[in-house]
Amino acid sequence: MLILPLATMVAALTMVSAADAATPIAGRWLTEEASAIVTIAPCGAATCGRITKLIKGPPSGPPLDRNNPDARLRDRPIEGLVILTEFKDGGDDWRGRIYDPKSGKTYKSILKREADGGLKVQGCIAFFCRTQRWTAAR
Template sequence: MPLIAIRGALILLTLAAALPAWAAQPITGRWATVEGKAIVQIAPCGKTLCGRIEKIVKPTPGRPQTDIQNPDPALRSKPLAGLALLTGFADAGDLWKGSIYDPESGKTYNSKVSRNGDGTLKVQGCIMFFCKTQTWTPVR
């Protein structure tokens, strides 16, 4: 291989290594959960992002507005408003990865969050390869 071709290939490899990695679209802001039941504020929490319930819009009839399913009995009287649903979310290329807490079951799942083309948020809670998906809408 001619020396010029080798130098050209090395220059291309050097430039490719210097380019920034593909970044996930921003997910910060206020989001209405499925059926507009709650508003979740996603914002920085240290080096990662988290999402807290800002407001319960449509309470479940007969259900207390506390974290009654929490596996820790000491936390079951904690109000749902202010509760962290999304924790530890970090940019993983074309999406964000972290954990999601389900106050209906008291369980925490691995989670992936990404922006859809229509501006909505695709929120997934996963156990191994099986994921349940919700679509959240932006709140102005």
């Protein structure tokens, strides 16, 4: 019977769990349409993303969350709005929820860093997903 010292077992388990961790997604990301910058960072026990800068907005003034299904939230400015919530490390990717202010709908979402440094962003209903690619904001 092989008996390993406790420190060796802990080190081995740490290496296994680190290998199963998804590539970090924190940072500032330019959306696919180049209309906004979303800042992704830890929030409590999860990871969240907030629209921190609108690049393309209407000339009539700051856009509001007019399509929100909750009438009490329709006067919130889009800039500053949390659109990525409850993201947890899924081993190969990050899984949580994404809010689309254009439709007022929230979807299951999968985020994954790509080899080129971009971020693959998916919003899903059941197993049908719509994919965008965001780039790192400078």
